[in-house]
Amino acid sequence: MLSTVQLQNQAASWKMVSFTFSRLLATVAIFTTALFSSCVNSASTNVTSFDGLDHEARSILARATPAAPHWAVYSDAWVGSSGPPTPATIKGFNVFILSFLLLEGAWDNAEVWTQLTDAQRSSIKSQYASAGIKLLVSAFGSTDVPTSSGADPIATANTMAAWVKQFSLDGIDVDYEDFNAFDAGNGKAEQWLISFTQQLRTQLPAGQFIITHAPVAPWFSPNIWGGGGYLKVHQTVGSLIDWYNIQFYNQGSSEYTTCAGLLTTSSSTWPNTALFQIAASGVPMSKLVIGKPGTASDASNGFMSTSTLASCVSQAKGQGWNGGVMVWQYPDASSSWITAVRGSAFPV
Secondary structure (H helix, E strand, O other): OOOHHHHHHHHHHHHHHHHHHHHHHHHHHHHHHHHHHHHHHHHHHOOOOOOOOOHHHHHHHHHOOOOOOEEEEEEOOOOOOOOOOOHHHHEOEOEEEEEEEEOOEEOHHHHHHHHOOHHHHHHHHHHHHHOOOEEEEEEEEOOOOOOOOOOOHHHHHHHHHHHHHHOOOOEEEEEEOOHHHHHHOOOHHHHHHHHHHHHHHHHOOEOOEEEEEOOEHHHHOOOOOOOOHHHHHHHHHHHHOOEEEEEOOOOOOOOOOOHHHHHHOOOOOOOOOOHHHHHHOOOOHHHEEEEEEOOHHHOOOOOOOHHHHHHHHHHHHHOOOOOEEEEEOOOOOOHHHHHHHHOOOOOO
């Protein structure tokens, strides 16, 4: 039996539980409604509204992985000390990638980002979010060879993920170019990438941060790489990778330079590495982003004019692809470049 006081206390407790649960339901309802609304708005206008959400919820949704197509541009060339360009300058892109974050720290335009004030970074991020543009940093590039140099994948992932968080970016691009490690064919390159990606994702949760990879197209060939190549990486940790910025350039003077070679049938040098051949190997088309240089001088080979690339993009869309296009690099490729490449298939 309970006394009157105990009954009153119990009633008060239940009232508090009921009030708390009601508040929780209301918060979930607001969050869900706003998320649905933001997804609709983003799909139609690339502008996201988070009215009704607190700062933390706004921050998470602002970083959330966008749906394909992905229109990405790298920025490594010196463009000044004021940081990334205005959204209007890169209209048509929805991903801007600062390069590079190296094993020894930030360099080039990634370093410029660290030299801005908190207020400057916050202002730029706000402008980019309003324009529907994600801001990432790219790791390694051609400078670092993490597997060959003996870098620990777990410690490296922890350090780089902490950097992404410290400087309020939306995620990280893994531009791994340790060719000697891949060519060795012993699986060490693939395992390094797998461990690195797994640890990155534990530190940068899916839906809150973006993780992309930027492999060269030949690494998707199913019968060349002793360690399994990027198909092994995809089979193991592909679910942790949001998309692939595939480098269809620097692989030979006649490689991936026609729509047929880029989309349907690659050469015998790099068999089964055209876009739809990679898809046939089990990689979702929505994750396959076509990477090209902005000008002929931005790569050794593999360049396509914007009109030719636009034709390929249109053909690919007609066959069910919607992955998007990546370009190396800004400012050689800006709004006019991506507008031409998207063409009538994906008009800006």
